[in-house]
Amino acid sequence: MRSSPCASASVRASPSSWSACDGPHGLKRATSQARRAIRKRVALRFGAWHPGARPFLQRSSPMAAFHVIPFPADVVRAARSQRVDPWGGAARFLPAADRSAPCRHCMSGTRPGGDLLLLKYSPFAADSPSPYAERGPIFLCGHDCAPYATPSRLPEIVTTRQVNIRAYDAADLMLYAHSHIADGQDAGDVVARLLEHAGVRRVHIRTALHGCFLCEVQRAP
Structure with missing residues (x-):
């Protein structure tokens, strides 16, 4: 029966x-x-994380300390002075933009009405053979701004929005099992937990909706 x-x-x-x-x-x-x-x-x-598992982010043992990688100063200088991206393409200057945008250099949101630069960028090494080493659009402040100064904490451009968090191994291959969509306020816990995995070399944080690169995070030196 x-x-x-x-x-x-x-x-x-x-x-x-x-x-x-x-x-x-x-x-x-x-x-x-x-x-x-x-x-x-x-x-x-x-240690898996998903939007319904926020209570399980709490752990009795300390999580891995992390370090936000500074945005390359030479890319900023070339974009502002020569209006070029790292591959010699045009960096678009947007004067008095009517919107705010996340600057990857100071890692803060720009104010509406300020000047912006829009250019292609890749956080991967220029000679990376990885198929995941794509190039994509980023914004910079159109005027001088200070580099992000508190690398032990995630910046404003992460914590104020929903984000896509991706982990990569030493060969720059994406580790699909460790990908997450998270609220920016929870992203620090997610990143620290990912960096506890021996196979994770770096973590990239991107915008959740469009997948634009925001910053790279590695284990603290």
Whole structure:
């Protein structure tokens, strides 16, 4: 005699979910509870993070210290003085822009009405053979600005938005199992946890919607 789907779902779910099978949506609720229980166990065992697992970011042991990599000063100078990107392409000057944008040099949001520079950039080495070493658009302040000065903390351009967090190994290959979408306020915990993995060499933080590069983070020296 075959057992009912409801009964099999009850075995996987917690006892409190058994009574849910009495209603027309009982199986769906029981299965959902079972899946949540599995996700919790995975988060606790492997340090996985997802939007529903924020309580599991807390750990009793200290997490890895990290270091935000400064944006290259030579790229900034060339963009401002010569209007070129690292490959000799044009850096577009946008005077009195009517929008704010995340400057990758000072790592703060620009003020509306300020000048901007828009150019291509890649955080990977120029000779990286990785297929993930793509180039993409970034903004810089159109005027002089100070480089980001607190590398032990994530900058404003990260903490004030939702972000896409990607981990890479020593060959610049993306580690798909460690990719996350996170609220910027939680990004520091996510990055520190990722850097605890021996196979993770660097972490890139990008905008969640468009995937534009914001900054690179490595283990603290």
